[in-house]
Amino acid sequence: MKSFTNNPHALTKNESALRTIFNRYGAALLGYIAGVVNDRIKAENYLIEIFKHISRFADELILPGVNTWLRLQQVAKNFLYKSAQPANSVADSKLVSPGQKNKCLNLLTTEQQHIFCNIYYGHKSVQALAQEMQKDEDDIRRCLREALSVIRNGQ
Amino acid sequence: MDNRVKQFIESGILEAYFTGSATAEEEQEVLSMKQQYPEVQQEFNALEQDILKLADLTAVPPPPGLWNRIEADIDDIILRTPQQPQPYQDRTHHYQQQAPPQPAYIEVDAQNTHMRIHKAWRWVFAAVFILSKIFLAAAIYFYLENRQARENIQELKQQLRQAQQTEPRS
Numbered sequence: 106m107k108s109f110t111n112n113p114h115a116l117t118k119n120e121s122a123l124r125t126i127f128n129r130y131g132a133a134l135l136g137y138i139a140g141v142v143n144d145r146i147k148a149e150n151y152l153i154e155i156f157k158h159i160s161r162f163a164d165e166l167i168l169p170g171v172n173t174w175l176r177l178q179q180v181a182k183n184f185l186y187k188s189a190q191p192a193n194s195v196a197d198s199k200l201v202s203p204g205q206k207n208k209c210l211n212l213l214t215t216e217q218q219h220i221f222c223n224i225y226y227g228h229k230s231v232q233a234l235a236q237e238m239q240k241d242e243d244d245i246r247r248c249l250r251e252a253l254s255v256i257r258n259g260q
Numbered sequence: 261m262d263n264r265v266k267q268f269i270e271s272g273i274l275e276a277y278f279t280g281s282a283t284a285e286e287e288q289e290v291l292s293m294k295q296q297y298p299e300v301q302q303e304f305n306a307l308e309q310d311i312l313k314l315a316d317l318t319a320v321p322p323p324p325g326l327w328n329r330i331e332a333d334i335d336d337i338i339l340r341t342p343q344q345p346q347p348y349q350d351r352t353h354h355y356q357q358q359a360p361p362q363p364a365y366i367e368v369d370a371q372n373t374h375m376r377i378h379k380a381w382r383w384v385f386a387a388v389f390i391l392s393k394i395f396l397a398a399a400i401y402f403y404l405e406n407r408q409a410r411e412n413i414q415e416l417k418q419q420l421r422q423a424q425q426t427e428p429r430s
Contacts, residue, residue, distance in 0.1 A: 135319070175280075
C-alpha cells in the first residue's frame with residue numbers, strides 16, 4: 106500500500122489499522138452488507154467503498170475502549186442508507202426480508218424476525234418501527250431483547 | 261438487584277444500543293448506567309460479545325483479491341495537508357534566485373511493486389503493439405514464401421535428376 110495521506114505517521118498507523126480491521130471484521134462486515142442488500146457483488150463493492158471511507162480514520166476505530174464492530178456497523182449503516190437511497194431503498198421490505206439471512210433468524214418468531222431484521226439490517230429506529238407496526242416503543246424493545254436472547258441461546 | 265437496574269436491563273435499551281436503533285438520549289443513558297451499575301456493565305459486555313458472535317455467524321469470507329482491490333482504490337486517494345493562506349509578499353525581485361521548479365508529482369516514500377507513467381506513453385505502446393503485429397505477419401508471410409520456394413527447388417532438382425537419368429538411354 107502506498108499512500109493514504111502525506112503525513113508519514115498517519116500513513117503507517119492507518120495502513121496497519123485498516124489491515125487489522127479487514128482481517129478481523131472484513132468477513133463479518135461483508136456478511137452484514139450482504140444481509141442488507143441481498144446481492145453478493147453489490148455487497149463486495151460496498152465493502153470496498155466503506156473501507157475507502159474508513160481509511161482516513163481507521164486508527165481511531167481500534168483505539169482501546171472503542172467497540173470496533175459497533176462503529177463499523179454504524180459507518181456501514183449510514184453509508185448504505187445514503188448510497189442506496191432513494192433509488193434502491195435499503196429499508197425496502199424486500200431487501201430486509203427475514204428468513205434468508207442465516208440459520209439464527211429461523212429460530213425467531215415472525216414478529217421477532219420482522220423487528221430484528223428491520224432494526225439490525227434495515228436501519229429503522231425503534232420509534233419508526235413502533236409507528237409502522239402500531240405498537241408501543243417499549244414492546245418493540247422488549248421484542249428485540251427476546252430476539253437477541255433467542256439467538257444467543259440458539260447458538 | 262436494584263429494581264431500577266432490573267427494569268433498565270429488561271427494557272431492551274441495551275439491545276437497541278447494540279443494534280444501532282437507540283436515540284442519542286438513550287445512548288447517553290446506557291453509557292451513564294454502565295458507569296454507575298456493575299450489573300449493567302456486565303449485561304453490556306455480554307451483549308457486546310453476543311453481537312460480535314452474531315456478526316461472525318453471518319460472516320461471508322471475502323473473495324481472494326478483495327483486499328488488493330481495496331488497496332488499489334485507496335492508493336488513488338492522496339490527501340494533502342490543508343494549506344494556510346500566507347500573507348502577500350512581493351517576490352518579483354527574488355524569483356530568479358529561487359530554486360528551480362519542482363516536478364508536478366508528489367514524492368511518495370513507500371515500497372510498491374507498481375509504477376506510474378504519463379498517459380502519452382499509451383500511444384507509444386499502441387504503436388509498438390501494432391508494429392509487432394505487422395512484423396509477426398511479415399515473418400509468417402516470408403516463412404511461408406521461403407518454404408514454398410524450397411519445395412519448388414526440390415521439385416526442380418528431382419525433375420532434373422529424372423531428366424539426366426532418361427537422357428543417356430535415348
